[in-house]
Amino acid sequence: MRQSVRWRRISWLGALALSALALWTTPLAQPAWAQIRIVSPADPRPEEVTEVLNRAHDFETQLRWGEAINLYEEALKEHPADRELSTRHDLAKIHYDLGRRYHDSSFLKALGSLPTRDAMAIYAEVLLKIQSHYVAEPNWRELVSRGMQDLRVATAEDAFVRQNFQRQLSANELQNGLARVDVMLQGRIIRTRQDAEAAANAAAQLAQQTLRLPIAATMFEFTAAAAGSLDEYSSYLTADQLNEVYSQIEGNFVGLGIELKAADGALQIVKVITGSPAEKAGIRGGDRIIAVDGRSTNSMNTDEAADMLQGPEGSVCRVTVVHPGTQARNIAVRRAHVDVPSVDEVQIIDREYGVGYLKLTCFQKTTSRDLDTALNKLHRDGMRSLVIDLRGNPGGLLTASVEVADKFINDGVIVSTRGRSTAEDFNYTAHSADTWRVPLVLLIDGDSASASEIFAGAVRDHRRGTLVGQRSYGKGSVQGIFPLNVAGAGIRLTTAKFYSPSGAAISRVGVSPDVAVQKAAKPVAGDNGVAAFVPADDKSSDSVLAAGLQAARRNIAKR
Numbered sequence: 339m340r341q342s343v344r345w346r347r348i349s350w351l352g353a354l355a356l357s358a359l360a361l362w363t364t365p366l367a368q369p370a371w372a373q374i375r376i377v378s379p380a381d382p383r384p385e386e387v388t389e390v391l392n393r394a395h396d397f398e399t400q401l402r403w404g405e406a407i408n409l410y411e412e413a414l415k416e417h418p419a420d421r422e423l424s425t426r427h428d429l430a431k432i433h434y435d436l437g438r439r440y441h442d443s444s445f446l447k448a449l450g451s452l453p454t455r456d457a458m459a460i461y462a463e464v465l466l467k468i469q470s471h472y473v474a475e476p477n478w479r480e481l482v483s484r485g486m487q488d489l490r491v492a493t494a495e496d497a498f499v500r501q502n503f504q505r506q507l508s509a510n511e512l513q514n515g516l517a518r519v520d521v522m523l524q525g526r527i528i529r530t531r532q533d534a535e536a537a538a539n540a541a542a543q544l545a546q547q548t549l550r551l552p553i554a555a556t557m558f559e560f561t562a563a564a565a566g567s568l569d570e571y572s573s574y575l576t577a578d579q580l581n582e583v584y585s586q587i588e589g590n591f592v593g594l595g596i597e598l599k600a601a602d603g604a605l606q607i608v609k610v611i612t613g614s615p616a617e618k619a620g621i622r623g624g625d626r627i628i629a630v631d632g633r634s635t636n637s638m639n640t641d642e643a644a645d646m647l648q649g650p651e652g653s654v655c656r657v658t659v660v661h662p663g664t665q666a667r668n669i670a671v672r673r674a675h676v677d678v679p680s681v682d683e684v685q686i687i688d689r690e691y692g693v694g695y696l697k698l699t700c701f702q703k704t705t706s707r708d709l710d711t712a713l714n715k716l717h718r719d720g721m722r723s724l725v726i727d728l729r730g731n732p733g734g735l736l737t738a739s740v741e742v743a744d745k746f747i748n749d750g751v752i753v754s755t756r757g758r759s760t761a762e763d764f765n766y767t768a769h770s771a772d773t774w775r776v777p778l779v780l781l782i783d784g785d786s787a788s789a790s791e792i793f794a795g796a797v798r799d800h801r802r803g804t805l806v807g808q809r810s811y812g813k814g815s816v817q818g819i820f821p822l823n824v825a826g827a828g829i830r831l832t833t834a835k836f837y838s839p840s841g842a843a844i845s846r847v848g849v850s851p852d853v854a855v856q857k858a859a860k861p862v863a864g865d866n867g868v869a870a871f872v873p874a875d876d877k878s879s880d881s882v883l884a885a886g887l888q889a890a891r892r893n894i895a896k897r
Contacts, residue, residue: 387417394426403434405600415784415812418846432491435566435573439558440497441645444577448825449501449554457554458539460824461561464574465531467820472568473757473832478534484567485538485560486520489545492559502555515548534564565829571817577826583819587735589702592651595676596621598644604628604635605643607659611676619671621659628666629658649673680734681708683727684715692722693890694776698742701734701789706741713745713774722897723777723890729807729882733788736766736816736836743796744770746778750800750839753792755816757834762816777893778803779886782851787811794849795838804893805851806886814844855885 390413397406410427417423439445452460468476492498493512507515519541526537542556562574575583585591595614598605605627610617628635630646647655653673660666680700687695694716698705716724733739736753743752747768754765782794782805791810797803816834821827835845 383420383422384417387413387420387423391422391426394430398430398433401433401437402600403430403437406430407434408600429491431566431570432488432563433495435562436488436492436495436498436559438579439562439576440495440501441642442576442578444826445558446501448577448827449552449558452554452825454553456824457557458535458542460822460827461538461557461564462535463822463824464561464564464829465535467822467829467831468564468568469531471759471818471820471831471833472572473762473815473834475758476568478531479528481564481567482523482528482534482537482541482560485563486523486541488559488563488566489519489541489556490516492555493549498555502552504550507549512549515545518548519544565831569815569832571813571815571830572832573830575819575828575830580819580821580826580828583828583830586700587702589678589680589700589704590676591678592649592675593673594621594647594655594671596647598627601626605647611678612682614676615671615674619669621657621669621671622661625659625661627657627659631656651675678702679708680705680738681712684712686716686719686721687725688887688891689720691891691894692720693887693894694719694721694724695727696724697727698731698790698793700731701738701742703735703738705734705738706745709742709745721776723779723893724774725779725781725883725886725890727781727883727886728786728790728794729781729783730785731787731790732785733790733813736789736792739789739792740766743793744768744773746774747796747800747802748773752796752839754837754839754841755834756837757816759833762834777890777897779889779893780805781882781886782807782810782849783857783882784808784811784848786849787813791844791849792836792838795842795844798849798852799839799842804853804886804889805849806853806889807851807855807882808857809850810844810848812844812846812848814847853885853889855882857882 390409394406394409397403397409407427407430410423410430413423414420414427465478465481468481493516499506522544523537523541526533526540528534528537538557538560541560542553545551545556546553565572565574582591594616595611596607596616597609597611599608600606607616607621607623607625607627609623610621627643627647630643633646635643647657649655651673654670655673656668656670658666658668678700680698680702681696682699683695683697685695687693696709696712696716698709713721713724736755740752749768752766752768754763756763778797780794780797780803782790786794786807787810791813794805794810798805814836815832816836817830818833820829820831822829835843837843838849
């Protein structure tokens with residue numbers, strides 16, 4: 339949902355398809371890992387990693403789990419072998435996912451009404467989906483161990499405790515009860531899916547006896563853990579989250595029509611969707627939301643703030659926003675149906691050379707049709723070369739990316755997928771008889787991911803255009819969305835890896851540009867003296883676009 343905060347989009351990079359061929363992130367006691375290890379002078383850890391760990395710790399103590407996850411993910415790109423970064427990222431993700439579930443009305447409804455039999459059935463169904471579709475052979479003991487870890491984290495969270503415990507347990511009661519469950523699990527043989535199912539059921543029953551914890555609460559933690567422990571893209575989806583995924587695929591939702599990122603206790607507006615309720619109300623890119631319905635964003639974590647912006651169609655959300663250099667203003671926005679354009683900012687940016695420009699924001703069901711409309715408009719306006727901006731594009735439907743690439747590539751493989759099941763092995767080839775021969779430039783950055791990388795990789799390998807910018811994100815995997823039979827929920831599973839036409843893996847590697855341009859920060863002074871955010875659609879001082887324009891001009895000169 340484009341109303342979600344920016345780090346949420348990055349954590350979930352890529353929207354997802356309805357089939358299995360798809361693409362698209364207050365504790366009762368301070369957790370032990372929150373105590374930062376003092377780095378000795380002999381410690382080989384780079385200074386920037388230590389700085390990330392310390393900054394993320396500050397976010398964690400404020401329960402700003404999403405912002406901590408952002409820091410870890412960026413650091414892990416450069417230091418993938420750092421175990422502390424990886425462990426802390428994993429723990430932050432558990433906290434973040436649990437917080438989302440316990441602020442989700444559809445999840446709370448299921449938790450409160452689901453019979454024990456159905457709670458156990460949903461875990462069994464998730465394990466069966468994993469066995470049948472996951473890209474790698476699962477380690478069933480690890481899945482159960484992660485369930486126990488999730489349960490430990492949950493019992494230290496206020497939201498979980500308030501919802502599930504009839505009375506507050508002492509620290510000794512809690513630890514002794516959890517220890518009994520843990521010892522029981524460690525003594526079991528867990529080699530198969532059936533072993534894992536039986537172990538989780540036994541854990542839930544023992545937790546009920548020792549902690550008076552409802553069986554459904556334990557089973558949901560083991561269910562979420564089973565999916566979330568597989569990789570960074572697989573996850574359990576509540577009914578509301580599943581509907582949000584479907585909205586992303588269709589390219590529409592109910593909301594304000596803004597794209598956000600968390601920033602210094604506020605919600606920074608990255609972009610306002612054209613024609614959205616937010617745009618009509620006068621909200622613009624670069625604004626900071628400092629209060630929602632009278633509550634300061636400083637007094638809540640960013641999960642709560644983002645969730646407060648959501649609501650039913652026709653309801654009113656009151657936000658207090660401030661733009662750099664201006665006074666704060668109160669705005670009432672009526673939530674409405676918003677159509678998300680996957681093709682935006684269609685224009686001729688250089689009349690003399692006939693350079694067309696468009697931005698691909700995502701790959702959804704309407705992208706192919708929307709792109710045809712944009713290309714025909716630019717052709718009528720005198721386009722002789724084309725710049726396609728993929729920066730910040732988190733991905734989308736695999737089929738949509740293939741359709742887009744097919745408009746520019748005459749023949750050959752566009753992308754190949756390979757999975758554990760041979761049903762996931764497929765070569766997608768170009769077959770369009772009428773392709774656009776216009777010289778092509780693609781702009782990419784570290785947030786160009788998934789379906790964006792399929793398009794960019796195909797253009798690079800077929801030497802069909804010039805890539806300008808920074809190395810892309812490196813999400814080379816395919817996810818499938820599988821609805822479950824219980825609670826209206828679903829599961830997102832990685833089913834395959836994808837490879838560019840040359841056979842190059844994209845996962846954790848990305849696509850490198852032909853023309854590398856360092857990403858330039860463009861801070862401007864805010865009203866509090868702190869550097870303020872510059873919206874993504876501000877093209878002034880855009881060094882990547884300038885380099886792309888130069889490449890397009892050279893293409894014209896060569897012809």
